Amino acid sequence: MSITATDIPTIPAPKREWSRYRHPQSTIRFAVILAILAFLGWSVAFLNIDLSRILGAFPRLAEILATRYFPPDLDYVTDADFVRSVIRTLEMSLLGGFFGVLFSIPLAWLAARNITVSRRIAYPLGRFAIMGSRSIHETIWTILFVTVLGFGMLAGTLALTVFCIGFAGKLFSDELEAIDMGPVEAMRSVGASPLQVFQYAVLPQVRVAFTGIAIYTWDVAFRAATVVGFFGGGGMGWYLKRTTQQLESTRVAAILLVIVGLVLLAEIGSGWLRRKIGNMR
Amino acid sequence: MRHETIIAEGRAERGLPANPVGAMSILEVRNLKVSYTASGPQILKGIDFAVGGDDFCAVIGPSGAGKSTLIRCINRLVEPTEGDIILFGQSVRPLGAGDLRRLRRRIGMIFQEFNLVNRMSVMDNVLSGRLGYTGAFRSFFKAFPKEDIDRALHLLERVGLSDHIDKRADALSGGQRQRVGIARALMQKPEILLLDEPTSALDPKISRDVMGLIRELAAEFKVPVLCNIHDVQLALETCNRIIGMQDGYKKFDGPSEGMRKQDLDEIYAMEVL
Numbered sequence: 356m357s358i359t360a361t362d363i364p365t366i367p368a369p370k371r372e373w374s375r376y377r378h379p380q381s382t383i384r385f386a387v388i389l390a391i392l393a394f395l396g397w398s399v400a401f402l403n404i405d406l407s408r409i410l411g412a413f414p415r416l417a418e419i420l421a422t423r424y425f426p427p428d429l430d431y432v433t434d435a436d437f438v439r440s441v442i443r444t445l446e447m448s449l450l451g452g453f454f455g456v457l458f459s460i461p462l463a464w465l466a467a468r469n470i471t472v473s474r475r476i477a478y479p480l481g482r483f484a485i486m487g488s489r490s491i492h493e494t495i496w497t498i499l500f501v502t503v504l505g506f507g508m509l510a511g512t513l514a515l516t517v518f519c520i521g522f523a524g525k526l527f528s529d530e531l532e533a534i535d536m537g538p539v540e541a542m543r544s545v546g547a548s549p550l551q552v553f554q555y556a557v558l559p560q561v562r563v564a565f566t567g568i569a570i571y572t573w574d575v576a577f578r579a580a581t582v583v584g585f586f587g588g589g590g591m592g593w594y595l596k597r598t599t600q601q602l603e604s605t606r607v608a609a610i611l612l613v614i615v616g617l618v619l620l621a622e623i624g625s626g627w628l629r630r631k632i633g634n635m636r
Numbered sequence: 637m638r639h640e641t642i643i644a645e646g647r648a649e650r651g652l653p654a655n656p657v658g659a660m661s662i663l664e665v666r667n668l669k670v671s672y673t674a675s676g677p678q679i680l681k682g683i684d685f686a687v688g689g690d691d692f693c694a695v696i697g698p699s700g701a702g703k704s705t706l707i708r709c710i711n712r713l714v715e716p717t718e719g720d721i722i723l724f725g726q727s728v729r730p731l732g733a734g735d736l737r738r739l740r741r742r743i744g745m746i747f748q749e750f751n752l753v754n755r756m757s758v759m760d761n762v763l764s765g766r767l768g769y770t771g772a773f774r775s776f777f778k779a780f781p782k783e784d785i786d787r788a789l790h791l792l793e794r795v796g797l798s799d800h801i802d803k804r805a806d807a808l809s810g811g812q813r814q815r816v817g818i819a820r821a822l823m824q825k826p827e828i829l830l831l832d833e834p835t836s837a838l839d840p841k842i843s844r845d846v847m848g849l850i851r852e853l854a855a856e857f858k859v860p861v862l863c864n865i866h867d868v869q870l871a872l873e874t875c876n877r878i879i880g881m882q883d884g885y886k887k888f889d890g891p892s893e894g895m896r897k898q899d900l901d902e903i904y905a906m907e908v909l
Contacts, residue, residue: 537751541817544711545824546741546768551775555764559755 420608427609437594441613444590447512448580452573454512455519459485460565462520463527470531470539470557472549485528488521493579497588511588515576523572527565534560567629574625581614661686662828662860663710668719670705679705681884682719687828687860692851694871694892695864697881698904703864706881707832710862711743712736724827741768744826744859746850748833750813752820754806758797761805761816762788765823784823791819795849811842818850822857829854831863835870843867847874868900 431437465471465481496517500510538556547555584592591610598606663686670680679702687693695703708714710721712728721728723739731739744765752761766784767775774780780788792798795815800808805816814834821829834850835843851874854861865871871878872892880888880903887903888895 537747537749538753540713541745541747541751541820542764542767544713544740544743544745545765545820546737546739547764547775548737548767548772550772551767551770554776555756555760555767556753559753562755 423604424608426605427612428603428605429609431598431606432609432613437591437610440584440591440594441617443508444580444584444592445577447508447515447583447588447590448573448577450512451515451580452519452569452576454516455576456523456569456572458516459520459524459527462524463531464553464557466524466528467531469534469536470553481528485521485524488517489525490521491517493518494582494586497583497586501587506587506589508589511580511583511590514583514588515580518579519572519576522575523568526568526572527561530561530564530568531557563632563635566632570625570628570632574621577621578618581618661688662724663687663862664720664722665706665710666720666722668706668709668721669717670702670709670714671717672714678717679884680709680716683881683884683886685879685886685889687862689858689860691877692854692861692875693863693877693879694875695862695879695881696866696868696871696903697887699866700883701881702884703866703881704832707830707862707864710830711740711745737768741824742827744821744824744829746814746817746821746829746831746834748836750810750817750837752805752813752816754804756805757802758792758805758808758816759788759801762792762819762823765820768824788819788823791822794853795819810838811846814838814842814846815849818846818853822853825857826859829859829861829863831861831865833864833866836866843870844873850874 462481462484465477466485467481468474468478471478471481493514496514497511500513504510504513534557538560539552542552542556580590580592581595582592584590584594585596587593591613595607595610595614598610665683665685668680668683669678671678683702683706695706697703705714709716710723710728712731716729724742726739728736728739753764756764760778763778763780763784766780770780770784789798789801792801795818797808797812797815797819800812805813808816814837817834829850831850835846838846847870850861850863853859861875863871863875865875872895875892878888878890878892878895879886880899882903882905888899
């Protein structure tokens with residue numbers, strides 16, 4: 356039996372019309388997009404950006420890299436002093452990451468709206484501490500600590516710690532705000548203290564995510580640690596500063612290669628660890 | 637106060653005392669009113685009732701009647717706006733944080749979504765029922781006293797989970813998880829049990845098993861029960877007393893045998909589908 360056109364029931368004519376885009380909203384959306392594009396265009400014109408110069412910069416960059424930065428001075432980066440500074444950078448990132456994560460957990464607890472100890476006092480304090488650490492860039496923290504404590508790894512480590520508090524604290528508190536409140540309610544209703552509620556109902560839910568975030572924090576802290584030395588915070592950054600100022604370009608190239616390599620290694624390592632932990636969920 | 641007159645008349649017809657508030661009550665609720673926000677709607681509009689030592693009391697009513705709010709007010713998971721709650725001869729509303737914790741550990745609670753910690757073992761979930769009685773040092777190292785562990789083992793056997801002690805809570809089925817919830821509540825040696833829709837996440841057969849188990853254990857441990865439940869048939873089968881609620885008011889209060897079709901029709905009269 357074949358289906359003919361007459362077998363298909365006809366749909367009655369619709370009583371009303373429907374369109375995804377309705378007048379006021381669609382007009383407003385269009386106007387906003389247009390305004391943003393206009394602003395971008397005006398910015399380009401106002402800043403007098405010369406597109407031909409930008410495009411011309413790339414061949415020149417390639418030429419400079421090829422003539423002045425090549426070949427990288429690999430002897431310089433295999434020197435014992437430099438290798439020691441790399442290890443110091445690694446130590447700084449580990450210490451800064453460790454203490455940063457350690458301090459950011461209680462701060463995140465205060466700054467998580469759903470489980471904070473008190474919404475009126477602790478919550479704004481926790482948020483302020485995390486936001487304050489975040490809002491100031493790690494290089495500025497380094498400069499501040501160097502002025503107070505003098506040059507060296509202590510200043511750098513402290514700057515990294517503050518940086519990690521801001522970085523991990525934000526991610527931790529976001530994670531805490533997304534937990535299932537059921538177990539929290541259950542632990543409250545058995546008469547558990549706030550600390551017990553945190554340990555028994557909250558931590559088990561976020562432990563895996565927290566471990567992942569902690570590893571990621573270290574990864575980011577390591578990247579920041581390579582720069583911290585530039586401002587007197589200790590570690591390999593100092594070598595980068597000295598060689599750039601002395602225009603020893605082949606050495607700069609070698610140091611940059613080392614940084615790229617190490618960051619790549621850190622990223623691969625942390626990614627692998629986080630995947631391992633993610634499977635434990 | 638039309639609804640109260642109706643209830644009083646209804647009780648008189650069946651030869652029951654007009655005032656259901658008994659002398660030997662463990663829990664007494666007087667004129668309880670709740671609004672979640674100052675300007676928002678009132679969820680409970682003046683509820684009075686009492687629960688005695690051998691009550692297995694069901695709170696029934698259409699969704700939105702305020703059943704869950706009522707149960708949660710008793711251990712102050714929800715803060716009452718007006719009225720009194722007297723539990724074990726103690727007024728609940730003025731209690732400070734410490735006293736509230738000491739009161740809460742005497743109240744067992746079983747939840748609709750079980751509220752277990754999924755990534756913790758069954759044993760740890762059950763033991764966590766003792767947290768109110770466990771010091772900060774012991775609880776930090778999860779070093780519960782031997783008698784608590786023995787009690788947990790006994791209760792797990794009692795609810796039929798002896799083979800699942802070291803499994804993670806999320807490895808269990810719904811019915812098994814609620815059994816863990818029951819064991820956790822009984823770990824507290826509760827003097828009253830609050831049940832907030834303990835079966836609505838379970839299928840009908842398991843629901844009956846779970847309610848039967850709770851009734852059995854409540855009788856065994858001599859704990860009165862206040863249970864909020866939307867399955868009327870199951871409530872009538874399991875409970876010896878019914879409180880019917882509608883739109884924040886109490887519409888019915890009496891023994892389950894005294895419940896008539898017209899009482900039910902009245903409780904569910906305003907239900908909007």
